[in-house]
């Protein structure tokens with residue numbers, strides 16, 4: 085009975101289950117003190133984002149596209165999943181060049197990147213293909229002919245070996261705006277105890293001193309994880325990335341591109 089009451093008091097923390105979150109989770113999972121205070125749930129991004137909105141978690145490494153859907157939000161920590169150039173794992177994949185694409189399939193696991201793709205289609209590439217929401221993994225086999233698809237995460241790193249044309253969405257955003265991009269950040273839906281936030285922030289940094297160990301523990305054939313962790317994903321939450329985020333949120337609000345139910 086006591087154990088149950090204790091569980092209820094734990095801070096519920098959600099995280100993206102992809103390889104890009106491993107360095108951030110490394111120190112959290114090894115901190116006995118933090119793990120006593122929190123419960124960690126790992127899921128794909130759109131699911132974690134929905135859980136932050138409906139209150140089933142208190143804080144999460146969630147798609148930043150949930151921000152306009154939140155009554156209250158607080159970005160905590162100095163870390164994010166961002167990119168200053170090629171992110172490698174968020175791309176529009178196609179068998180034909182961009183101007184020949186007539187349909188775009190949107191990854192059901194994403195909230196940020198699918199909306200980033202809509203912003204880029206309208207304001208950067210200025211094309212109007214048919215947009216199709218997907219619900220399951222089989223959509224990737226339909227990326228063929230003039231049907232392109234957004235794929236994110238580890239699956240995107242695999243899709244790189246399949247598709248002829250790869251449009252990196254972080255790079256295209258940089259070309260359009262001159263700014264880096266923030267895909268996900270630790271966002272809380274309520275104020276959290278400052279001592280917890282401090283320890284949580286500190287724990288996020290530890291994995292970066294153990295990248296070789298993380299890479300060895302997560303064998304992955306499709307892409308070099310050292311390159312991914314050190315050159316593609318940019319983890320520090322800088323002022324420039326905040327500027328990119330603000331601009332992206334403005335686009336979201338203007339376009340009303342978010343689905344009503346997350």
Ligand SMILES: C=C(O[C@@H]1C=C(C(=O)O)C=C[C@H]1O)C(=O)O
Nearest residue numbers: 129147173194195196197237267
């Ligand atoms: C760079 C990435 O960022 C991700 C993209 C997200 C999205 O599109 O909603 C959410 C979380 C991040 O993990 C990736 O997963 O490849």
